[in-house]
Amino acid sequence: MTVEQQTRFRTLKDIPTPDYMSPGGSLCAGCGGLLAVRLFHKVLGPNLVWVNAAGCLTVMVNYPYVPLKSNWLYTAFASAPAGAQGVRDAFDILIQKGKIPAEEDVKVVVLTGDGGAYDIGLQSTSGAMYRNLDFYYLCYDNQAYGNTGFQVSSATPIGSATATTPPTPSEPGGNMFKRKDLFEIWRAHKPPYIATLSSSFAVDFLRKVEKGSKMKGPKLFISLAGCPTGWGYDPRETIREEKLAVDTGIWPLKEAVNGEVKHTYLPRALKPVEEYLSTQARYEHLFRPTKRTEVIRMIQNDVNNYWKMVSKDENVEIRLVGE
Amino acid sequence: MMIRVRFHGRGGQGAKTASRILGTAAFNEGLNVQDSPVYGAERRGAPVAAFTRISDGEVLERGYVFDPDVVMVMDSTLLDNPTARPLDGIRRRGVLFVNSQTGSSFHGIQTARPDIRVATFDLTGEALSLVGKAVISSATAAAAARIIGLVTDGSLEKAIRSELEELGLNDELIEKNVTLGRKVFASLEPVELSTDEYFVRSGLVPFELIMGERTGTEEITSAGNSNAVKTGSWRIFKPIIDYNKCTACMVCFAYCPESALTLRGDYKPVIDEDNCKGCLICYRECPPKAITLEKEVREF
Numbered sequence A: 001m002t003v004e005q006q007t008r009f010r011t012l013k014d015i016p017t018p019d020y021m022s023p024g025g026s027l028c029a030g031c032g033g034l035l036a037v038r039l040f041h042k043v044l045g046p047n048l049v050w051v052n053a054a055g056c057l058t059v060m061v062n063y064p065y066v067p068l069k070s071n072w073l074y075t076a077f078a079s080a081p082a083g084a085q086g087v088r089d090a091f092d093i094l095i096q097k098g099k100i101p102a103e104e105d106v107k108v109v110v111l112t113g114d115g116g117a118y119d120i121g122l123q124s125t126s127g128a129m130y131r132n133l134d135f136y137y138l139c140y141d142n143q144a145y146g147n148t149g150f151q152v153s154s155a156t157p158i159g160s161a162t163a164t165t166p167p168t169p170s171e172p173g174g175n176m177f178k179r180k181d182l183f184e185i186w187r188a189h190k191p192p193y194i195a196t197l198s199s200s201f202a203v204d205f206l207r208k209v210e211k212g213s214k215m216k217g218p219k220l221f222i223s224l225a226g227c228p229t230g231w232g233y234d235p236r237e238t239i240r241e242e243k244l245a246v247d248t249g250i251w252p253l254k255e256a257v258n259g260e261v262k263h264t265y266l267p268r269a270l271k272p273v274e275e276y277l278s279t280q281a282r283y284e285h286l287f288r289p290t291k292r293t294e295v296i297r298m299i300q301n302d303v304n305n306y307w308k309m310v311s312k313d314e315n316v317e318i319r320l321v322g323e
Numbered sequence B: 001m002m003i004r005v006r007f008h009g010r011g012g013q014g015a016k017t018a019s020r021i022l023g024t025a026a027f028n029e030g031l032n033v034q035d036s037p038v039y040g041a042e043r044r045g046a047p048v049a050a051f052t053r054i055s056d057g058e059v060l061e062r063g064y065v066f067d068p069d070v071v072m073v074m075d076s077t078l079l080d081n082p083t084a085r086p087l088d089g090i091r092r093r094g095v096l097f098v099n100s101q102t103g104s105s106f107h108g109i110q111t112a113r114p115d116i117r118v119a120t121f122d123l124t125g126e127a128l129s130l131v132g133k134a135v136i137s138s139a140t141a142a143a144a145a146r147i148i149g150l151v152t153d154g155s156l157e158k159a160i161r162s163e164l165e166e167l168g169l170n171d172e173l174i175e176k177n178v179t180l181g182r183k184v185f186a187s188l189e190p191v192e193l194s195t196d197e198y199f200v201r202s203g204l205v206p207f208e209l210i211m212g213e214r215t216g217t218e219e220i221t222s223a224g225n226s227n228a229v230k231t232g233s234w235r236i237f238k239p240i241i242d243y244n245k246c247t248a249c250m251v252c253f254a255y256c257p258e259s260a261l262t263l264r265g266d267y268k269p270v271i272d273e274d275n276c277k278g279c280l281i282c283y284r285e286c287p288p289k290a291i292t293l294e295k296e297v298r299e300f
């Protein structure tokens, strides 16, 4: 079967029309994380329990006002996957004992930011994968601790200024640590499905969630989450920013089915990373007052090296920048 | 002598910075000052407040300013916002400043509190034309500085420069903000502040004026009830769909983070005006450019 035959999402017009969220939540206008949650929900349908680790998205709820029409459980930063285990087990036991009918079963989805996924909740995620928990895991990756004012996380890219890594005379480039490769950390656990997402490639996004939904066990997703407030761009640009991240090769769209990696979007020629970096205030110090060519080149080199590997592994030709 | 100024804005408008600029400007005049912000867990667009206390003696008070001499309302839709409650506690003969482009005299407020002096100016319009952004920290600070009358334009300018520099703004933006501050300062008049110690608790402000619609139990317990929040007041620009140009491509529908768009029978979108936050993603992404913008003008 071709990919097209396996999916109900062929074009943007196939996007499910029901919305399982109401407007009026408390998040920033133009929040990419919220858009990812909305699209994810559309694919999985109304019968969900979101198990939400502390972070930006927990603030969508401002008691007594809740945008979700589904269920929501708020956990501490580190423990969303443990919470998901509890919910899953409870439903399994209740159904087994005949206390609730099987059709009242729900899907259990962990919702967490990059702070929760890459740093604080990494061990409980690892534990849930180890126990082969049948759940979904959505990390909206805005690449810093957005909820508390954009402090550095281990998902913050090189060169990004954050509240805790401002450009200083001794560290003029901002954050100088590389992002953790969470995709590979997860893959080492051999879950049935992992994928990276971006709402700006909505059809790819919907298809991947659909594909994951057909598998049993841990299904994990990292969605890029354009963050106008933290990244410093006009809220209307969220889709453009995310798309640029993909087209420059900074945000690869890929999946791993039972550990086997495949890129779902192969840019034939990468755009220069500069095109992306120069649009966001978090990188402004790389351009003004003086251009930090060495940092920009370092970022470009990392991207080039990544896609060189992809070219080799997947046997495709990709035109890199400056080589 | 102590003057207490309370700023009410929406996250992103620059209320905190306004309180800082005012404080620094008064400090430049040799006065003792204190400033602080307060905000909840909400984001850009949600109500925030900030305070500046200015005195020729020591400032021994701390915390929230419950009894301001001057209230600076940076967005007129906050006037009846039940979280912000900017009218609470204004001292007798105090000043209420409203950033408003309607030229309204705020009759309802004047009837409830005839002692309050109301001043208005279109800070956002001025900021959009001089700076190109709807951020009004320096404009609001300039308005407050002029109203309290203790600060010269020189001290104000110096304060705008030093505070915005500290925030990392580039020189061009700082100069534009100085021009904006100067313009606002010159356009307003000082108000004689002879407020007395008597201050009004919220009870004296008519309940209807601050609460708007009531919220009932049913609303509180229903799922997806956040549309009762009516975040439409966060908008600066309103997107408007031209149905003759719209091709029902569903692009805007797919990309609206807020679920503020629903589809009609012909798959053309309808915007929930009560709740659309005005992020303008739909406007930016619409392929045939069937969406136009209109600046919000809100009457209170």
Ligand code: SF4
Pocket: A027, A028, A030, A031, A032, A033, A034, A056, A057, A142, A146, A147, A225, A226, A227, A228, A229, A230, B043
């Ligand atoms: S800070 Fe960023 S991620 Fe958090 S709500 Fe705002 S836009 Fe969304």
Ligand code: SF4
Pocket: A030, B239, B255, B256, B257, B258, B259, B260, B261, B271, B276, B277, B278, B279, B280, B281, B282, B283
């Ligand atoms: S402006 Fe933003 S919130 Fe409003 S309808 Fe358009 S995309 Fe949705």
Ligand code: SF4
Pocket: B241, B245, B246, B247, B248, B249, B250, B251, B252, B253, B268, B269, B285, B286, B287, B288, B289, B290, B291
């Ligand atoms: S993006 Fe434009 S053309 Fe497409 S449905 Fe929306 S308004 Fe209509």
